[in-house]
Amino acid sequence: MTAVLTPASAIGGHVQRSADPVEDAVREVFVAHYGQLAGWAAHLVGDRDLGHDVATEAFTRLLSHWERVDDPRPWLFATAANLVRDHWRKRGREAKAYERFQGGRPGPEEALPGPDQAQLLSVREAVEQLPDRLRLPVLLFYFADLSVAEVARQVGRSEGAVKRDLYDARSSLAATLEEAR
Known part of the structure; x- marks a missing residue:
């Protein structure tokens, strides 16, 4: 410490x-x-x-x-x-x-x-569907409010790799949520 x-x-x-x-x-x-x-x-x-x-x-x-x-x-x-x-x-x-x-x-x-599943898809469910490689950086950056540097330290990757993961996750989430509309 x-x-x-x-x-x-x-x-x-x-x-x-x-x-x-x-x-x-x-x-x-x-x-x-x-x-x-x-x-x-x-x-x-x-x-x-x-x-x-x-x-x-x-x-x-x-x-x-x-x-x-x-x-x-x-x-x-x-x-x-x-x-x-x-x-x-x-x-x-x-x-x-x-x-x-x-x-x-x-x-x-x-x-x-039942109700139309497209209407039930939440952001949380969309995040749950992300691959493990993308899910943890999203949870730490967007939901726990950690910086890219802190996320990189916690997941054992470079800051550039974390930025790329966040970009890929945003693209995937946008596509998933757009399909649900």
């Missing part, structure tokens, strides 16, 4: 300190960023409680990686984005397993004609 952090939480008029300076530093980062991270994750997964679970897991992982993390905020958002991606993958696998279980037979809710 390049900067020394001090705890920001005060209880009963005095600063709450632990014997572990790492725990104090993580507590300060938690106070500063947990709410935004939890809200961001909740928006991505469409579930407030799951968003809080994702944010909590990201902070748990931060604690165990603290010595190797230069800047906690982008690291937390990248970790949360990976957790969200894992959630989306799991949800996709569960849907496929359910379809196999049904044996291709339509369930009761599938038998009735």
Whole structure:
């Protein structure tokens, strides 16, 4: 860690300190960023409680990686984005397993004609459809408000490659959303 952090939480008029300076530093980062991270994750997964679970897991992982993390905020958002991606993958696998279980037979809710899927496509769903290489930079740059340099550090690519990924993602999203109109 390049900067020394001090705890920001005060209880009963005095600063709450632990014997572990790492725990104090993580507590300060938690106070500063947990709410935004939890809200961001909740928006991505469409579930407030799951968003809080994702944010909590990201902070748990931060604690165990603290010595190797230069800047906690982008690291937390990248970790949360990976957790969200894992959630989306799991949800996709569960849907496929359910379809196999049904044996291709339509369930009761599938038998009735539903709304036009083109009208239901949201930006979130369009982002979910992006390839992994494009999805994480989009989530970090547009949804977590990280700079191109911070995104490049988190995904392990050059800034030029991240800019190209963002350009490709915008083109793909524009085409997908235009088709849905």
